[in-house]
């Protein structure tokens with residue numbers, strides 16, 4: 001299983017880039033597959049309780065690498081058409097807190113203890129280590145999102161949903177946004193858990209082909225496709241990407257159950273997600 005140390009060990013044996021660092025100076029890694037002109041970003045584990053999404057992306061990454069090495073026509077075609085960038089763990093500090101708990105040695109011990117109010121990190125922790133929910137920290141209706149969250153009682157830093165003082169205030173969200181601006185991706189997929197649903201769009205806007213492509217992806221996985229509304233259309237990476245680039249960004253909520261989903265769900269999740277990922281080389285959006 002990939003906790004941060006295992007991911008680091010694995011990634012260090014592979015060609016990779018470091019796109020930034022977390023609050024606690026853990027590396028944010030990027031792995032690349034393919035040399036195609038169509039560039040797609042896949043990223044996972046914005047949320048502490050959703051480490052299973054890292055497993056999904058790493059499994060697909062290695063399947064691609066092996067497929068290319070074995071000259072499997074499916075993967076050769078994929079690598080020819082696409083450049084796939086994987087950022088498998090956007091929030092390593094949050095994932096580590098969930099997987100390994102809060103020890104007295106933790107540099108944020110007293111802050112976290114106060115935030116947790118007696119709950120265990122493995123039950124509730126979605127945020128980064130400064131108690132900001134990274135997937136509410138993007139510049140897409142930020143003030144509106146903040147007001148909506150305040151109305152729901154989210155008024156201060158905590159284990160989940162606090163959007164932060166301003167968009168991209170956190171090094172993790174800023175690094176991912178910077179990467180996106182630099183690479184000018186044609187499409188992005190944000191992996192979260194859970195619900196077996198794919199969201200697209202920002203407020204009332206969606207790129208013309210977002211529904212059609214989204215439906216193909218959803219059908220391949222046996223998931224449902226939903227136009228994001230309310231709080232799921234505000235402040236998240238997908239919302240910001242859709243708003244800023246007017247291209248297809250999707251949030252893919254893998255699996256079904258209560259977070260954190262058990263590791264034993266991984267095979268079933270991957271069996272459904274794999275055809276969706278393989279379909280990416282056939283999805284041609286019209287904007288480029």
Ligand SMILES: [Zn+2]
Nearest residue numbers: 047050192193
């Ligand atoms: Zn999530």
